[in-house]
Amino acid sequence: MDTTDVLIVGAGIIGLTVAREIKLRWPDQMVTVLEKEADIALHASGRNSGVLHAGFYYDPTSLKAKLTCSGNKQLTDFCIDHNIKINRCGKLVVASSENDLPSLTQLYDRGIANGVELQLVNEDEAKEIEPRARTHERAIYSPNTSAVDPVEVTRTIAKDCELLGVAIIRGESFQTGEERGPAVTVATSRRLLSTGLMINAAGLYADRVAHEFGVGMNYQMQPFKGLYLYANDSFGKLNTHVYPVPDLRNPFLGVHFTITVDGRIKIGPTATPALWREQYGWREGFSLRELFETTGNLFRLLTKHDSTIRRSAPTEAAKYLRRLLVKQASRLIPDITANQFKQWGTPGIRAQMLDKTTMSLVSDFKIEITQHTLHILNAVSPAFTSSLPFASLAVDELAKLG
Numbered sequence: 506m507d508t509t510d511v512l513i514v515g516a517g518i519i520g521l522t523v524a525r526e527i528k529l530r531w532p533d534q535m536v537t538v539l540e541k542e543a544d545i546a547l548h549a550s551g552r553n554s555g556v557l558h559a560g561f562y563y564d565p566t567s568l569k570a571k572l573t574c575s576g577n578k579q580l581t582d583f584c585i586d587h588n589i590k591i592n593r594c595g596k597l598v599v600a601s602s603e604n605d606l607p608s609l610t611q612l613y614d615r616g617i618a619n620g621v622e623l624q625l626v627n628e629d630e631a632k633e634i635e636p637r638a639r640t641h642e643r644a645i646y647s648p649n650t651s652a653v654d655p656v657e658v659t660r661t662i663a664k665d666c667e668l669l670g671v672a673i674i675r676g677e678s679f680q681t682g683e684e685r686g687p688a689v690t691v692a693t694s695r696r697l698l699s700t701g702l703m704i705n706a707a708g709l710y711a712d713r714v715a716h717e718f719g720v721g722m723n724y725q726m727q728p729f730k731g732l733y734l735y736a737n738d739s740f741g742k743l744n745t746h747v748y749p750v751p752d753l754r755n756p757f758l759g760v761h762f763t764i765t766v767d768g769r770i771k772i773g774p775t776a777t778p779a780l781w782r783e784q785y786g787w788r789e790g791f792s793l794r795e796l797f798e799t800t801g802n803l804f805r806l807l808t809k810h811d812s813t814i815r816r817s818a819p820t821e822a823a824k825y826l827r828r829l830l831v832k833q834a835s836r837l838i839p840d841i842t843a844n845q846f847k848q849w850g851t852p853g854i855r856a857q858m859l860d861k862t863t864m865s866l867v868s869d870f871k872i873e874i875t876q877h878t879l880h881i882l883n884a885v886s887p888a889f890t891s892s893l894p895f896a897s898l899a900v901d902e903l904a905k906l907g
């Protein structure tokens with residue numbers, strides 16, 4: 506049987522930053538990362554908006570609040586140190602009507618409590634920041650929100666890992682695992698592996714890996730797809746990302762405009778329910794078991810008496826239609842037409858956990874541990890931004906295991 510000191514399942518940004526952190530702290534440990542795909546960054550870490558969030562959306566008591574502001578600073582410094590392109594364009598959150606103002610104030614207060622640099626601006630000041638955006642009375646400007654190429658960032662972290670001596674094994678998947686005495690035995694798609702510690706950073710499959718160890722049995726992945734629509738040249742430019750005030754009861758931020766690292770403009774991502782976990786296209790990654798699981802959960806979510814999902818379902822369904830998506834986005838920037846947005850981008854799928862005991866979507870990150878395993882559950886947005894301090898926190902937890 507092959508052996509390693511630490512085995513990490515999943516070479517997304519979370520698995521890779523954890524591997525890097527372990528090697529930085531304990532260079533002598535043998536660290537192996539298993540990735541089921543032929544390459545890294547093929548799922549959420551390579552298919553996201555690439556926004557480095559500032560950290561003002563989150564309840565001050567949450568892990569997201571604790572990790573995002575420092576994650577933004579650390580990943581920005583990492584990009585600068587490694588010559589990775591970064592577009593420091595900032596972000597404007599606009600109110601569509603009087604009704605949005607209480608939540609806008611709540612966002613600002615949360616940001617200040619979380620130590621985020623923010624400016625509360627009036628309509629005229631908002632116009633100076635982004636002349637094309639429309640707001641009602643007030644807006645929030647976040648100067649430290651920026652954009653990167655997520656694939657470039659993830660690949661650079663992987664390169665750092667390999668330089669530190671981490672073995673990243675592509676095309677080999679975790680199948681089953683068992684804690685036995687002082688070690689964990691893992692059956693992969695190719696062999697049996699024995700490891701002192703195992704870390705589960707399997708994204709869309711983190712619940713399945715955790716269940717192998719009896720962890721997080723009340724959680725199941727409920728995938729939500731994010732579609733993007735790109736602007737053509739006739740749309741022109743924006744100075745800054747433009748976001749709406751979100752419904753704070755939902756874990757999603759609402760349809761917004763982001764600027765890529767190269768200055769391209771896109772609308773999205775939507776939060777459209779996916780029918781199975783890796784449903785990027787109509788047949789890709791199809792699994793009958795997942796289809797039954799996700800549609801069954803979706804039905805229960807929609808029919809729950811206080812369902813926030815039911816409230817947003819008609820607008821989310823409409824976003825599959827290009828013209829309706831542009832119409833919704835025109836609440837933020839009125840001077841746009843459907844003809845300016847014709848190209849769909851690469852979709853991403855959120856690894857959103859559902860708590861089956863309460864039938865509610867989990868909003869915060871979760872770390873669960875056993876004697877020799879650590880499970881990173883619900884690494885949803887902004888886990889990309891938060892990845893460096895998130896990894897540090899996970900390795901602090903590992904250190905407690907000895």
Ligand SMILES: Cc1cc2nc3c(=O)[nH]c(=O)nc-3n(C[C@H](O)[C@H](O)[C@H](O)COP(=O)(O)OP(=O)(O)OC[C@H]3O[C@@H](n4cnc5c(N)ncnc54)[C@H](O)[C@@H]3O)c2cc1C
Pocket residue numbers: 514515516517518519520539540541542545546547548549550551552553554555556557558677678679680706707708709710711730731732774852853854855856884885886887888889890891
């Ligand atoms: C549409 C969208 C937009 C987003 N926008 C942003 C944003 O702008 N800013 C931000 O901070 N965050 C954003 N996020 C969130 C961010 O992308 C994720 O939080 C982050 O990428 C999670 O990283 P991860 O390593 O946990 O997951 P992943 O990148 O999904 O990595 C998990 C890896 O595990 C592998 N794996 C799974 N099962 C197995 C197995 N059995 N054996 C071996 N390997 C396995 C997978 O192949 C995958 O490579 C967005 C997410 C989406 C979907």
